Amino acid sequence: MLIRIATLLVVALLLARLAQRYRRREMSLRRILFWSLPWLAVAVVMLSPELADAIAVRLGVVTATGVDFLVYIAVGLLFYGFFRLYIRLDRAERDLTRLVRHIAIRELGDD
Amino acid sequence: MRIAVVIPAFNEAQAIGDVVRDIVEHGHDPVVVDDGSSDATYEEARRGGATVLRHWVNRGYGAALTTGSDWAVQRGYEIVVHFDADGQHEVDEIAAVTQPVADGEADVTIGSRFLGQGRRIPLLRKILIKAAILFTRVLSGVALSDAHNGFRAFSSSALRQIQCREDGMAYASEVVERIGRRGLRLREVPVTISYTDYSLGKGEGNLAKLRVGLQFLWGKLTQ
Numbered sequence: 001m002l003i004r005i006a007t008l009l010v011v012a013l014l015l016a017r018l019a020q021r022y023r024r025r026e027m028s029l030r031r032i033l034f035w036s037l038p039w040l041a042v043a044v045v046m047l048s049p050e051l052a053d054a055i056a057v058r059l060g061v062v063t064a065t066g067v068d069f070l071v072y073i074a075v076g077l078l079f080y081g082f083f084r085l086y087i088r089l090d091r092a093e094r095d096l097t098r099l100v101r102h103i104a105i106r107e108l109g110d111d
Numbered sequence: 112m113r114i115a116v117v118i119p120a121f122n123e124a125q126a127i128g129d130v131v132r133d134i135v136e137h138g139h140d141p142v143v144v145d146d147g148s149s150d151a152t153y154e155e156a157r158r159g160g161a162t163v164l165r166h167w168v169n170r171g172y173g174a175a176l177t178t179g180s181d182w183a184v185q186r187g188y189e190i191v192v193h194f195d196a197d198g199q200h201e202v203d204e205i206a207a208v209t210q211p212v213a214d215g216e217a218d219v220t221i222g223s224r225f226l227g228q229g230r231r232i233p234l235l236r237k238i239l240i241k242a243a244i245l246f247t248r249v250l251s252g253v254a255l256s257d258a259h260n261g262f263r264a265f266s267s268s269a270l271r272q273i274q275c276r277e278d279g280m281a282y283a284s285e286v287v288e289r290i291g292r293r294g295l296r297l298r299e300v301p302v303t304i305s306y307t308d309y310s311l312g313k314g315e316g317n318l319a320k321l322r323v324g325l326q327f328l329w330g331k332l333t334q
Contacts, residue, residue, distance in 0.1 A: 093278065094276070096168065096170070097170045097174045097278050100166045100167060100168050100170050100174070100178075101166075101170075101174070101177070101178045101181065103167060104144070104164040104165050104166055104167075104178050104182075105164060105178065105181065105182050105185070107164075107165060108162065108163075108164055108182070
């Protein structure tokens with residue numbers, strides 16, 4: 001029970017951070033929704049493990065041990081790491097293009 | 112009407128000089144964006160008489176077009192043309208492509224190889240183009256008779272309304288989508304595309320074209 005509450009808190013925190021990015025206009029609504037999906041899925045699983053179990057059984061995945069849970073957490077962390085990397089890389093790429101463009105136009109002005 | 116012909120060029124030293132000279136002879140102003148070339152593209156373009164903007168780092172087709180277009184708009188050009196560096200477009204046809212914009216009948220024109228008496232198009236390329244046309248129509252709601260045609264003309268006010276974010280080839284899809292979303296008046300103009308060995312060699316392969324489509328979809332999802 002404790003782990004469920006803890007996970008839900010973490011998910012709420014992450015969603016709050018996404019909402020913050022949206023308010024600061026760092027990301028568009030579409031992008032926010034896209035990146036919210038996995039966290040919402042985690043929340044659903046935590047709120048209703050029976051549903052997750054039913055889906056897992058239907059898919060043929062039979063799991064119930066703590067080791068599995070560790071793997072789930074690891075996947076979650078990896079996903080979050082990937083997400084952060086993606087955001088940073090995306091911003092760096094855009095900044096680089098703006099910089100390169102700025103230099104190109106300025107250089108010509110100096111001729 | 113002052114017309115700037117923006118030409119993104121990445122390692123096009125072999126062809127760029129002739130293209131630029133041809134444009135100057137037709138009375139237009141060539142604006143080459145050297146996109147981080149490692150060959151003599153910059154020198155050849157300047158020798159031909161072009162204004163050359165230099166990207167010190169390669170940023171891609173879309174980024175180069177935006178740089179050239181931004182510059183042209185800042186400099187007060189009334190019409191901005193997008194033109195390929197590899198000689199696949201006909202300089203003679205710039206007049207026809209810009210005419211509807213100059214006459215105020217359209218805000219944007221895009222060349223179409225299927226409206227004109229285009230020369231023979233390789234079969235596999237043709238199938239891919241048809242698929243890309245459908246793709247564009249579904250995603251942007253704009254019905255075109257050609258896809259990813261790099262021959263375009265914009266009024267400067269239209270360009271100001273279209274702010275594209277894609278740096279790569281996906282620009283070609285994005286720009287159509289933005290035109291549709293802004294409700295700009297778009298007209299297609301028949302153009303001839305020359306599939307020379309040089310331009311086919313320079314252009315991306317068919318597989319790369321598929322990747323561009325996926326990139327655009329990914330961009331739509333995450334941006």
